[in-house]
Amino acid sequence: MTEVIAHKLAKKQKEISVAEFFERNKHILGFGNPTRALLTSVKEGVDNILDACEESSILPEVYVEIRNHEEGECKVIIEDNGPGIVKNQIPHIFGRLLYGSRFHAVRQSRGQQGIGISAVVLYGQLTTGKHAKVISKIQEDRPATVTELAIDTNKNRAEVVNRDIIHWDKPSGTRLEISIVADYTRGKRFVYDYLQSVSIVNPHAQITFKEPDGTEHLFERTSEMLPSKCIEIKPHPHGVELGTLIKMSKNTKSRKLSSFLKSEFSSMGDRTTNAVCEKSQLSKDLNPKDMSREQFLALHKAFKKVKIMAPNTDCLSPIGETLIKRSLKHETQEISPEFIVTASRPASVYSGNPFQTEVGIVYGGSLSKDKPVKLMRFANRVPLLYQQGDCVSTSAISSIDWRRYGLEQSSGRGIPSGPAIFLTHVSSTLIPFTSESKEAIADIPEIENEIKLAFRECARKVQSHINKKVRRVKTREKFELITKILPEIAKKSSNMLDKPVPSLDKVITKIMDVVWIEDLIEYEKTSPEPVQSTLFDDSTEKREGGWITKSTIMVVNYKNKPQKFKLYALIPEDAVVGTVTPKPMKITNNFIKWNLDTISPADKIDIFFELAGLDKGDFDENDLYIESINASYVIGADKWEGE
Amino acid sequence: MTRDYTKVIGRIDSIASKVYDDLTVSEIPYLQLPSRTKSNIQFDQKLNVWKYGKNMTERSAKSLDGAYMMLRTMYMVDFIKDMIKANKSSTLREMYYISEGWDLAKFNSQPESDSLAEDLEVITSCMREDFKLRPEEDGARVIGNLTVEEVTRNKTKKKIHCQDDVGDSGYSIPYNVEPEKLSFKGVDADFVLAVETGGMFDRLVENGFDTSNRSILVHLKGQPARSTRRFIKRLHEENKLPVLVFTDCDPWSYRIFGSVAYGAIKTAHISEYLATPGAQFLGVTPSDIENYKLPTDKLTKEDIHALKSELTDPRFQESFWKQEIKLQLNLGKKSEQQALAKYGLDYVTDTYLPEKLAEMGMIKK
Numbered sequence A: 001m002t003e004v005i006a007h008k009l010a011k012k013q014k015e016i017s018v019a020e021f022f023e024r025n026k027h028i029l030g031f032g033n034p035t036r037a038l039l040t041s042v043k044e045g046v047d048n049i050l051d052a053c054e055e056s057s058i059l060p061e062v063y064v065e066i067r068n069h070e071e072g073e074c075k076v077i078i079e080d081n082g083p084g085i086v087k088n089q090i091p092h093i094f095g096r097l098l099y100g101s102r103f104h105a106v107r108q109s110r111g112q113q114g115i116g117i118s119a120v121v122l123y124g125q126l127t128t129g130k131h132a133k134v135i136s137k138i139q140e141d142r143p144a145t146v147t148e149l150a151i152d153t154n155k156n157r158a159e160v161v162n163r164d165i166i167h168w169d170k171p172s173g174t175r176l177e178i179s180i181v182a183d184y185t186r187g188k189r190f191v192y193d194y195l196q197s198v199s200i201v202n203p204h205a206q207i208t209f210k211e212p213d214g215t216e217h218l219f220e221r222t223s224e225m226l227p228s229k230c231i232e233i234k235p236h237p238h239g240v241e242l243g244t245l246i247k248m249s250k251n252t253k254s255r256k257l258s259s260f261l262k263s264e265f266s267s268m269g270d271r272t273t274n275a276v277c278e279k280s281q282l283s284k285d286l287n288p289k290d291m292s293r294e295q296f297l298a299l300h301k302a303f304k305k306v307k308i309m310a311p312n313t314d315c316l317s318p319i320g321e322t323l324i325k326r327s328l329k330h331e332t333q334e335i336s337p338e339f340i341v342t343a344s345r346p347a348s349v350y351s352g353n354p355f356q357t358e359v360g361i362v363y364g365g366s367l368s369k370d371k372p373v374k375l376m377r378f379a380n381r382v383p384l385l386y387q388q389g390d391c392v393s394t395s396a397i398s399s400i401d402w403r404r405y406g407l408e409q410s411s412g413r414g415i416p417s418g419p420a421i422f423l424t425h426v427s428s429t430l431i432p433f434t435s436e437s438k439e440a441i442a443d444i445p446e447i448e449n450e451i452k453l454a455f456r457e458c459a460r461k462v463q464s465h466i467n468k469k470v471r472r473v474k475t476r477e478k479f480e481l482i483t484k485i486l487p488e489i490a491k492k493s494s495n496m497l498d499k500p501v502p503s504l505d506k507v508i509t510k511i512m513d514v515v516w517i518e519d520l521i522e523y524e525k526t527s528p529e530p531v532q533s534t535l536f537d538d539s540t541e542k543r544e545g546g547w548i549t550k551s552t553i554m555v556v557n558y559k560n561k562p563q564k565f566k567l568y569a570l571i572p573e574d575a576v577v578g579t580v581t582p583k584p585m586k587i588t589n590n591f592i593k594w595n596l597d598t599i600s601p602a603d604k605i606d607i608f609f610e611l612a613g614l615d616k617g618d619f620d621e622n623d624l625y626i627e628s629i630n631a632s633y634v635i636g637a638d639k640w641e642g643e
Numbered sequence B: 001m002t003r004d005y006t007k008v009i010g011r012i013d014s015i016a017s018k019v020y021d022d023l024t025v026s027e028i029p030y031l032q033l034p035s036r037t038k039s040n041i042q043f044d045q046k047l048n049v050w051k052y053g054k055n056m057t058e059r060s061a062k063s064l065d066g067a068y069m070m071l072r073t074m075y076m077v078d079f080i081k082d083m084i085k086a087n088k089s090s091t092l093r094e095m096y097y098i099s100e101g102w103d104l105a106k107f108n109s110q111p112e113s114d115s116l117a118e119d120l121e122v123i124t125s126c127m128r129e130d131f132k133l134r135p136e137e138d139g140a141r142v143i144g145n146l147t148v149e150e151v152t153r154n155k156t157k158k159k160i161h162c163q164d165d166v167g168d169s170g171y172s173i174p175y176n177v178e179p180e181k182l183s184f185k186g187v188d189a190d191f192v193l194a195v196e197t198g199g200m201f202d203r204l205v206e207n208g209f210d211t212s213n214r215s216i217l218v219h220l221k222g223q224p225a226r227s228t229r230r231f232i233k234r235l236h237e238e239n240k241l242p243v244l245v246f247t248d249c250d251p252w253s254y255r256i257f258g259s260v261a262y263g264a265i266k267t268a269h270i271s272e273y274l275a276t277p278g279a280q281f282l283g284v285t286p287s288d289i290e291n292y293k294l295p296t297d298k299l300t301k302e303d304i305h306a307l308k309s310e311l312t313d314p315r316f317q318e319s320f321w322k323q324e325i326k327l328q329l330n331l332g333k334k335s336e337q338q339a340l341a342k343y344g345l346d347y348v349t350d351t352y353l354p355e356k357l358a359e360m361g362m363i364k365k
């Protein structure tokens, strides 16, 4: 008898070592070439730091140093002031692939897979044969541990080569030193761009980059506020795969299907649970541990058929328009852009996963007029630097006809050309990347649509900005006419005729024939005052001096009839409104509304409001809207289209 | 002897008044004037010349450019008024340089200020000379049996005989040829011959054509200055002398004839002062090219374009011009006055001109 084929095959079947796995997949993991490998190593380390600091509410101080003693080899040092890692976890985290704290958590974070940093250690080991060194300290009054480790590639386990205790000045933190084969000359620019981008979407982080020659670059912190904490949520029924569902049933403490559904999933109340059970024709009292595969399949199908409330989206932590604008402004200083606009969408859901989109456009300045606009892509505050063409944000941008908004674009599709930078940030509990290297977001229709909507909103702002500019130039000319030329004409003609100079008020309103709105924004530094503390309040916190943004709006009626209308001034959501004059009709989170009394021809009124809680320059232009007046009469404000 | 400028001042003031009155009744001030384009040129039956039609343009202070223009207008009329009062005059170029000091009202270039001066003529129906403005171009030359009397700088009258009292270059026409400055005292000639080029003028002078054929030779110097045209017109009207125009044979020369005989588009508001409707074209005609077998050049693209546009020009609709222009287009050739030298230096005075004059009934054969 011939050998059973399966036996023959069995001889070839064996565990694949992580080294082999890595070797085959290194391009997917971001180690495809020595240039790329340098960036990936820095990125994995920095992403982890930002995650860890966010979780433990620490304002991150990131230090990245690259040493380049040997040709083709770099020593990468990444240090933080984070929470530190307990001694026993260090070998697992750095010496074991697919080990991490985020894989099972439904929460917005940079890390997702538990591959990141151990892949760097493995890459270093495979290319240089050198060990990785980790210093970590978890508590102020305790010493730091030093761990030198290697990875046993057959077992996918760490091998601790050396362990020690040292004194470290930091209260807490982690420092990683790894030697890797890398191309510094080529990779340097990518590292710099990456860190700069990180700093844009993480205004709360301070990043120092030290080059081999000792040059230090500092990316400053522009916001003292930690991003709001990302809450961990339970999986939403629409987002679970069948396998995960079965696995969850094995681990649950619930003994009934109904309580399993209610306790392990989000958005499952009594009514929805009943509906799901009914649809799947399963008893509520079934013990999930005893359910068959068919029954799970029926349950999984029922999830899709029943209306289930979208998951809570307050688990997301977007950057916020003000902060995006501020850091874009900070990082594009040398370009001195003409303006920066931002837009953010309300949170939305794809396959049960909450996500939210924020975009920004930097326009003008010394940016090149005929090159394609620069796209900056971010996912959960991580810059995406490669595979731009595969990213959903690229296809969303390409599908908008930008020619209407003053940019060039052949046939109205594709990436437009013009003096602009486009920023896209998607935050989600699960970013649907196209591959493990986490470089491009897959084209999920819901996400593409949200990005489009956000960019459209931004584009409209760009458009209205450009329109306003054109109209203002025209009206400025008229100002020149009425303030300089016309009085001269009047003077000259009356001189020649020896008659008194006539009054020009009415002629001026005839020439202008508009309601002119102009604004001025000033900033005033408030002196630092200690917060008043009571006996019961043990906060010793001192408030730092902040800025008050003072906005004055001047409305002049250059029409020959009296005018009466409503005026809206948009305000940033995170601003606190102070003094407002005249008395407004309404103040909301987003705007202040005035009902302006009749303004007679050639008369003017001044409107004033104060905003606190913003930095100097955060609010640098008023966005004004008018209602109950023909918008074409007004220069300096657009028609109010509703909230 | 000094001219009375009250009328001119009145008209200048009326511009200021119009603007002032508009302002006092809260109107955006504006001034109206005929549009100065080829499409707004009409033949005036009564005056026998081409004048501007009824199309008006409005200069309003509503736009920034319009307001600047109006301010410049105010400055310019004020300046003119001052000149009249001070009994001074200036060249257009001088006025342009003076306008540099007009602050907001200064011009960007001289053509702008020249053009505004023309606008003022059109608005006020005055002439540049009334405004004490003159061009810097020097007047053309005259030789012939004619005595003119000029009022000189020191206010004395001086008689000049245009053969005996002048050298080979002739009498130079001053910019002001109005009666208060210049008058004709004794003319003994049969016709005026206006010559386009200096070369031909000198040839005729050297050959003594003014004496041999009892003619007054006037050098046009290309497109003739206003004073030259006015001078010819006065000679024609006051002394009943026929005017013949002798030019090269190309479309640009026909335009020179047009401005002498019919009036130019740019100055159509004063055509009746400048044009001599009775002036006749002597040559060189396209027919002459054939009849005299003259040396030629090929018509350029621009020549052909200019000829075709003359076919639609209201001023060149006579059958004589239609035929000659069509002939020239067929020939595809052009020629020059001096091409007549092919047959010798005296050919033009001994043969060509006498033949042409006889043809035109000016002398008997």
Ligand SMILES: Nc1ncnc2c1ncn2[C@@H]1O[C@H](COP(=O)(O)OP(=O)(O)OP(=O)(O)O)[C@@H](O)[C@H]1O
Binding pocket: A044, A048, A049, A052, A080, A082, A083, A084, A085, A093, A099, A100, A101, A102, A103, A110, A111, A112, A113, A114, A115, A116, A117, A118, A174
């Ligand atoms: N600097 C650090 N400070 C504190 N904890 C850290 C630090 N770096 C890593 N960790 C912990 O180690 C875990 C593993 O990190 P690793 O980068 O391998 O995976 P990940 O970040 O979870 O996912 P990904 O593969 O997507 O990066 C993290 O989940 C985190 O809990």
Ligand SMILES: [Mg+2]
Binding pocket: A044, A047, A048, A110, A111, A112, A116, A117
């Ligand atoms: Mg990671």
